[in-house]
Amino acid sequence: MKKKLLLISPVASKSLMGKDFYFRLPTLGLLKVAALTPSDWDIRILDEKVxxxxxxxxxxxxGITAMTPxxxxxxxxxxxxxxRGIKVVMGGMHPSKMPDEALAHADSVVIGEAEGLWPGVLKDAEEDRLKSRYQQPDFPDLANLNNADWDLYKDKNxxxxxxxxxxxxxxxxxxFCSVTNSFGGKARNRPAADVEAELKALxxxxxxxxxxxxxxxxxDNIISNKAYAREMLARIKSYNLxxxxxxxVNIIHNDEILALMRDSGCMGLLIGFETLSAGNLSNVGKSFNHPDTYIDVIKKVHDYGIGVNGSFVFGLDNDDEGVFDRTLEFVNKAKLDVCYFSILTPYPGTVLYDQLHKEGRIFDYDWDNxxxxxxxxxxxxxxxDQLLRGYYSALESAYSFSxxxxxxxxLKTKKNFFWPMNFGFRQSVKESIKRI
Ligand code: B12
Ligand code: SF4
Incomplete structure (x- = not known):
């Protein structure tokens, strides 16, 4: 008889992008874990969002995955x-950064990526000799992975x-970012043929x-390896995606890639502008962003009929109370199709976390927040309090009808995508405000 594996994605109950998010988005991490599971296991995924x-x-x-919130x-x-005596393995962003904390609640933690580890974890579970930690010395190769099985999400809303x-x-x-400290400083590409095969099978x-x-x-950046991006985009042109x-922001220098994006069905790109202050950018190590070019970046992407979702962070060290109005003015002037604002948050494992912790500036360690x-x-x-109020009032203004x-x-970008998206964000902001 097959053994039964239950994979769970818990919901972040106070999160604008969690419980309050109008758009219910699937969790890829658990599909990847499922794709590594041998066929003698029966798999079910439960996502508390839906x-x-x-x-x-x-x-x-x-098996439980979890981002910090x-x-x-x-x-x-x-x-x-x-x-109930059932063994639990945790993985994903937060348990990987805080394995000791997670081990107070789980029998085992998979630190980092599951590829190369998960079949061994399952074998140990079958033989009742689970280790408390599983971690590999190197980042795994991403070639020849099984495709995600989207049937596991067939009946989810x-x-x-x-x-x-x-x-x-x-x-x-x-x-402030968890990506390099989690996935490494070198972009590891899946072979373009594997990606093409996965897209073809959808x-x-x-x-x-x-x-x-x-x-x-x-x-995190679809053009981080330009030669790869060109090959991949050229391959997917015919799939009508x-x-x-x-x-x-470096997309501004890449007309050839922008044309390939347009021709392969790109509707929109999220770009991390983060802040309009060059001082802030240099403080957080993102000096390759230049605020004086932002308008041109957005215009260039728009010229290809592609929308821009601009992402900004509030609360960096050079931000005073004027930051909210300055950003709103920019967002409207630049005609961003969508904008996303975040309050600076020190996630465990980041340089920002270590710094603010050392300076004694973190006053709340409740991960729910x-x-x-x-x-x-x-x-x-x-x-x-000024930061919190300013953030919500900026979100409210950005998603006002006006x-x-x-x-x-x-705008010449895709109307039947961006108009509903804006109204969905407007709804999410309203829900989130109810919980302040
Ligand atoms: C897509 C995405 C989203 C989507 C979808 C989220 C979802 N449901 O999956 C949306 C837009 C909703 C979203 C929202 C948020 N996100 Co987000 N998101 C991402 C992004 C860009 C890709 C996630 C992904 O699919 N990665 C690929 C998969 C394969 O990787 P993975 O999930 O880590 O899984 C692998 C391993 O971790 C491991 N694993 C994972 N789970 C498990 C479980 C078990 C049992 C095992 C064994 C192994 C295992 O195996 C997998 C294969 O190797 C990441 C950045 C990144 N590069 O990962 C940020 C990221 C995960 N998000 C982040 C954050 C902060 C958020 C938000 C809190 C706020 C925000 N401003 O965006 C919200 C919170 C959502 C919530 N739960 O409430 C941070 C997380 C930091 C942290 N410490 O938690 C990241 C890393 C971005 C960053 N730059 O720092 N996000
Ligand atoms: S460019 Fe910076 S913010 Fe974007 S994924 Fe890389 S480390 Fe994170």
């Missing part, structure tokens, strides 16, 4: 299964979008949405 977690489920092993809930779930990754790692190591969604074949490339992804919509540290030029119209009116 369904209840049955703590009495009849299973042999539980969801980890306390992950621990609660782990405790409940362990109280997610937004119809497939998540696909082409690359892990980033050379920049910005101080079944377009049916149902009430007009856009049926949307892919989100979760890579509509895709979104993330990139850096590490949502980027709460203040957990002492900002330099504002009080925590700002949405100002930003989107006259």
């Amino acid at each position: 369904e209840e977690v049955d703590l009495n489920a009849d299973v042999d092993l539980v 969801a980890v306390n809930r992950g621990y609660e779930i782990a405790d409940a299964f362990r109280a 997610y937004l119809p979008v497939h998540f696909v990754e082409t690359t892990r790692g980033c050379p920049h190591d910005c101080e 079944t377009p969604f049916d149902g009430r949405f007009i856009l049926r074949n949307v892919v989100f490339f979760v890579d 509509k895709w979104v992804g993330q990139t850096s 590490y949502t980027t919509s709460r203040v957990v540290y002492e900002p330099k030029m504002m009080t925590p 700002s949405i119209f100002k930003r989107l009116w006259g």
Whole structure:
């Protein structure tokens, strides 16, 4: 008889992008873990965003993933299964950075990426000799991995979008970011042929949405290796995708890639502008961003019919109370299709965390509040309350009807994607405000 594996994604209950997020997005990490699971295991995935977690489920092993704001809930779930004598393995961003903390709630922690480790963990579980930690000395090779099995998410009420990754790692190591310290400083690309095969195998969604074949490339910067990006984009041109992804301001120098993006169905790019202050950028190690070029970057991407989701952080050391109005003015003037604001948050494992911790500026270590919509540290030029109020009022203004119209009116980017997205964000902001 097959053994039963239950993989769980706990919800971050106070998070604008968690419980309050209007768009229910799938969790790729657990599909990747499932893809590494040998066929003598029966797999079920439960995502608390879209369904209840049955703590009495009849299973042999539980695997839980968690970003920081969801980890306390992950621990609660782990405790409940362990109280029934069921072994629990944790993995993902937060347990990888705080394995000792996680081991107070789990039998075992997989530190870092599961590729190269997970089949061994399952074998140990079958033989009842689970180790407390599993970690490999090197980052795994990403060639020849099994495709994600999207049938595992068939009946879940997610937004119809497939998540696909082409690359892990980033050379920049910005101080507030978890990517380089988790996935390494070298971009590791999956072979473009593997990505193409995965995209080819995706079944377009049916149902009430007009856009049926949307892919989100979760890579932190889809152009980090330009030769690879060119090859990959050229390969996927014929698949009639509509895709979104993330990139850096350096896209401004890449007309050839922008044309390939447009021709392969790119609807939008998320760009981390972070701040309009060059001083802030240099403090956090992101000096390759130049605020005086931001408007041109956005205009260039728009010229290719591609929308821009601009991401900004509030609360960096040079930010005073004027930062909110300055950013709002920019967002409207630049006609950003979507904007996303975060409160600076020191995630464990980052340089920022070590620095603020050392300076004694972190006053809240309750991970539930590490949502980027709460203040957990002492900002330099504002009080925590000014930062919190300013952040919410900036979000409210950016998603007021007048700002949405100002930003989107006259743009040639995809209307049936960006208008609904703005109204979904508006709804998420309203929900989140109820919980302040
Ligand atoms: C796509 C994405 C999102 C999406 C979808 C999230 C989702 N449901 O998966 C959305 C937009 C909703 C989102 C939201 C948020 N995100 Co986000 N997101 C990402 C992004 C860009 C890609 C995630 C991904 O799919 N990676 C690829 C998969 C394969 O990697 P993985 O999940 O880590 O899984 C691997 C291993 O970790 C391990 N593993 C994972 N889980 C488990 C479980 C077990 C049992 C085992 C054995 C192994 C294992 O195996 C997998 C394969 O190797 C990452 C950056 C990144 N490069 O990862 C940020 C990232 C994960 N997000 C981050 C943050 C901060 C957030 C938010 C809090 C706020 C914000 N401003 O964005 C919210 C919180 C959401 C919530 N839960 O409440 C941080 C996390 C930091 C941290 N310490 O938690 C990251 C790292 C970004 C960053 N630059 O720092 N996010
Ligand atoms: S913010 Fe972007 S560029 Fe900086 S380390 Fe993170 S992924 Fe890389």
